[in-house]
Amino acid sequence: MERYAHITGWGMALPERVMTNDDLARMVDTSDEWIRARTGIRERRIAGHKETTGSLALQAAQDALEVADLSPDQLDLIIVATSTPEYVFPATACGVQDALGAVKAGAFDLSAACTGFVYALSMAANGIRCGAMNNVLVIGAETMSRIVNWSDRGTCILFGDGAGAFVLQGSDLPGGVLSTLLRSDGSGGPTLSVPAGGSRHADSLDMARNGQHYIHMDGKEVYRFATRVMASAVREVVECAGLTMDDLQLVIPHQANKRIIDSAARSLGLPEDRFVVNLDRYGNTSAASIPIAVCEAITQGRLRPDDHMVMVGFGGGLTWGAAVVKWDVTPPAEISTWRRLRRRALYELAKVRSAVRRGVRRAEGALYGSQSPESGKEPPRKQKTSEVAETSEVK
DSSP states (O other): OOOEEEEEEEEEEOOSEEEEHHHHHTTSSOOHHHHHHHHOOOEEEEOOTTOOHHHHHHHHHHHHHHHHTOOGGGOSEEEEEOSSOSSSSSOHHHHHHHHHTOTTOEEEEEOOGGGHHHHHHHHHHHHHHTTSOSEEEEEEEEEGGGGOOTTOHHHHTTBOEEEEEEEEEEESSSOEEEEEEEEEOGGGGGGEEOOSSSSSSOOOHHHHHTTTTSOEEOHHHHHHHHHHHHHHHHHHHHHHTTOOGGGOSEEEEOOSOHHHHHHHHHHHTOOGGGBOOOHHHHOBOGGGHHHHHHHHHHHTTOSOTTEEEEEEEEETTTEEEEEEEEEOOOOOSSOOHHHHHHHHHHHHHHHHHHHHHHHHHHHHHHHHTTSOTTTOOOOOOOOOHHHHHHHHHHO
């Protein structure tokens, strides 16, 4: 029997701090009028000192699980799409898994820049359709303010912070994610990138002085790329789903620039009111922008059962992608108080479990030291600096 992947839960999280264009004008040579005319953005949310990609992801995830009325211990997989992970490793998704108490779930981060959420959604849907899993949590979360150069008006005006999450569940009922499309063109990689921090350009004082750990973007080239691929991706994924443009009730585009969205609408021959746009309030939240926009469309009553919508994104890589979804799930009218209390208890239990496991690891470290308890062998001798240098030269 064929399986279908339905979106049954959704949630979003935004930092409290609002940064307006006038606030930016006091930091860099720009103005509210200049920013609005070129991007359509008037304000964005900025993460506070205690807010991180992981904390925003966790809040959005808990809200999505609440809507789906699903306990975290029922999850099979957690995917966090992000360009601003908490660490290079471990994955931010693993931290979310631990905090939720999703004891049966695998977890990993996905890096496809602003297209990341569409990529993650596609992977989750395909995993459910093939029967490998049944309940998947997909999160797009970013703290772009941490990698923005606040003296570069070409980029600092664009980005904001936030998170959005979906719960996908398997069902025999036709609908849900009908088709997906994923594309990339690595030749355009330098067009939008953060040069430092990887193996090619490791973090160093020189890299920091040159601002290489900030976002670098060729704005004109990104604009040309985005206006070219957005419309074509929508057409292709809609055709793959066996639909036409007339069948679409909503298009949820990546929220990067109002002019890009307007261009896509003209190219597709669709009225502007069929597009969900909220970048005026949040700016470009990268992988979080599409799920945040979907959550707001639901709240506003713009997305109803049996509606067909397209989510389409583009970003660094260069990457782009789209997904067609038949929105045919109505959230429960009233969630069981017992199930809600059980979820909260699991979150508290997860904190205790995590603390206990960390304590056990520290105790084992104190007991066994760096020696392997299985082998009984002594740890390897540290090489002197001169020996390391000689070894490197040989290689």
